Amino acid sequence: MPASPRGGARVAGTTKKLQRDVSPESKARDVISDAKLSELMAEAPRMKDFMPAKLKPVGDSRPNPDVSAYSNSIILFDGDNHTVIPYGAVLNLPERLRERVVAAPAGGFLLWPRFLKRNEQWLASREVPLEMAKGDKEAASTVMRNLVDSPKLLVSVYRGNPISILEEEQVKPGNRQER
Amino acid sequence: MIRKCLLLTLLCCGHLLMADDDDDDDDDDDGQTNVSQAWVRQTVLDSGLIYDIPLDATKVTNSFSAGLEIGEQGSLFQLFATGTAWDSTIYLLDSKLLRTYAPAASVELETEDPYVRGDASGPNQIRRTRADRPFSVNITVSGLVPGGDDDAERYVYFACNGINYDTTSYSGLNQSSYLIQESNLENGVHNIGPVYHELTSATPSLGCGEQSYKIIRYASDGVPATILAEPKVEIWPVATATVENVEAGKLYIDRLPTLILNLNHLYPDSRTYAQIYKGEAVLGTTGTVISGTEQRYGRHYNPDLAEEPTNVPQTQKISITDLSNYAYRDGTYTLEVITETPFFGRTAERLFHVTFQVDRIISARGQISSDEKPSAPSP
DSSP states (O other), X not given: OOSSOTTSOOOTTSOOOOOOOOOTTOOOEEOOOHHHHHHXXXXXXXXXXXXXXXXXXXXXXXXXXXXXXXXXXXXXXXXXXXXXXXXXXXXXXXXXXXXXEESSOOSEEOOHHHXXXXXXXXXXXXXXXXXXXXXXXXXXXXXXXXXXXXXXXXXXXXXTEEBOOOOSSOOOOSSTTOO | OXXXXXXXXXXXXXXXXXXXXXXXXXHHHHSOOOSOOEEEXXXXXXXXXXXXXXXXXXXXXXXXXXXXXXXXXXXXXXXXXXXXTTOOOEEEEEEXXXXXXXXXXXXXXXXXXOOOBSXXXXXXXXXXXXXXXXXXEEEEEESOOTTOSSHHHHOEEEEEEEEEOOTTTOOOTTOOEEEEEEEEEOSEEEEEEEEOOOOXXXXXXXXXXXXXXXXEEOOBTTBOOXXXXXXXXXXXXXXXXXXXXXXXXXXXXXXXXXXXXEEEEEOSXXXXXXXXXXXXXXXXXXXXXXXXXXXXXXXXTOTTOOSXXXXXXXXXXXXXXXXXXXXXXXXXXXXXXXXXXXXXXXXXEXXXXXXXXXXXXXHHHHHHHHHOOOOOOOO
16 A cells, blocks of 8 residues: 555645544534524524514504715715715805706715815805804894805805804704605 | 713724825825715704714714704714725714603624624624524613603614625625514513524525614604614625535545635634545544645634734635645545534534545556566566
């Protein structure tokens, strides 16, 4: 009997001494077959079996939380990227810049500070007092007087971050997508 | 006036926030937006005032004060972030409703794999398991008003949804979600399980996807429907293995052929290898690991790995060219493919086995007869 296979010498270090370890305590097992798993699943309780009878079935109306960043937002687009700002945060929109406000996101997304930095030639932020954001007409008139004939699209910011400006009649968000 | 400070932890939820190393626009040079961006949107519920607060995506945790007063009816805080690399999709990572009265819900997922992604005690944790292993879901609901006037006071909505992942890419991208179970829950602890997965996969062991457990506060009084918790359990297929070019019971009289080892859906926390030993197949036998076949995935089996280990299954095709070096004596041999995972205490599970015979004497005799030459006379 040859000590090594014909046509190839035994390579040092590639083989180890055969060991047998067939301990009766060994928990080694064959991986479960699909047939066996199907059998177990058929016998096992399902999620619905754990839902207590006292639980009330869901009626016709299911809650549908709004998880989109584009809800209650205005989308600005510079041809390559878009950003979102709160609905009502545009203070001034010159006629020639109307196409910068789009209905649906296009291109990549940039968070407001970076989008502003890239588009300073046509976009600017304007710090507003919180009272104005809350709908105070007097505070708004002071700010708005200084915006007349601004050539840029102006976005209201409070402490540097975009904020919506409420109209006199405040519209509450939410519940719009209930079905 | 109510003003609260929030400590928001940016839960990765599969969308790791990558660092922006400098203040410059990373996209300026190449026009790409390859850095994750995150922000919190505060909506004051009684007025509808909306305030966007950008976050520092280089930090795992951002501590900040709510920019506006919470308001009489409270405020909704939504944590948004874009994905990594070229994924500019905006994800809602978390939402918190802050108000004087609000129901609370927590969901605890118990699987046999200790892996967790995101805050382990948070409402959006991601756990994982294997398609053949049962798991439990424990839901605790509090703060509801039994006998209240409307659904929002009496119940929270619970829904378990499934998404099947592609079994090649292990991705759920563009896959639609389907309802597995739903119910209205009252105050109390609701324990579900242990249960097997209920994904609509081709076969039970090929279950590949996620089951999410969403708890939603019903909308009422101007407060929108709000997600209170949405943890998920990822379910990965049971691994399989096949070996090409070897037949059970066959007698090999020459050098053993090159074998092709096909390893499918290796668990992301696993050690898998082929081993050989002399004799008939006996489950639990420790044989010789065939060099080059060992595959290690996950932190447990790669404690010194610098980079983040994979978190999806792996499929590999490996050639075994030197099996003869492991079966150089005549006799019966068994080749097995073994995997070890967090399940069953990381003990061996046999994915495949084949027993064959080696008898080179026949081959050698053949050679002797064909190459036989007259022997030289003895001195």
